[in-house]
Amino acid sequence: MTPERCDGIVLAAGAGTRYGMPKALAEDGAWLHSAVRALRDGGCDRVFVVLGATGPAQRDQTAPEPAWLVSQTPRIPLPAGVHAVWASDWAIGLSASMRAGLAAVASLGTAKNSGGGITPPEFAAIMPVDTPDVGPEVVARVLAAARGSESRLARAVFGKLPGHPVVLGRGHWAGVLVNAAGNTGAGSYLRERADAVRVGCDDLATGIDHDYQPSTR
Secondary structure, three states: OOOOOEEEEEEEOOOOOOOOOOHHHHHHHHHHHHHHHHHHHOOOOOEEEEEOOOOOOEEOOOOOOOOEEEEOOOOEEOOOOOEEEEOOOHHHOHHHHHHHHHHHHHHOOOEEOOOOOEEOOOEEEEEEOOOOOOOHHHHHHHHHHHHOOOOOEEEEEEOOEEEEEEEEEHHHHHHHHHHOEOOEOOHHHHHOOOOOEEEEOOOOOOOOOOOOOHHHO
């Protein structure tokens, strides 16, 4: 049986005020590429990167094939095949990124139904750009838990702390968006859901999000 499709969304729109730069640019783009790789290798069909403070993705004029950049200076390329999404209202907070990412996933479905329309994937996996030690093994474990649960809702847990990725069945997207506000994405919705599967991932990663550069802590 073919597993139900899942798309991945990297939330990378913030200005990273406490970090000192947009985290999409952190370590010359290494965090961004790590998040994309975790989602792809963890079982996501397509990956969408939500940009904001860095501006929309820019065409790389030096590349022989169509390619896109997050930034010209420093030069940070988007991984090949990634769908770039720009949240023009990114300054509102995480909710704007979540809204833009889920809207893109829903509108750019890949499977045609019998009526000729486009069907979105059954799941979306949400990852922030600033958890660089979360790898594909974590994504695969959480996605498997969501696929195997009645709620179709799962999130990684590190110790007793909820973390990422969060995997949302399509039936939850509208509820997440209704509850998202300011700098809160899916968190407020998940707190209301006792049926969300909490997936222990301590053996695979720390799940720590990096808000400050080491020299400024």
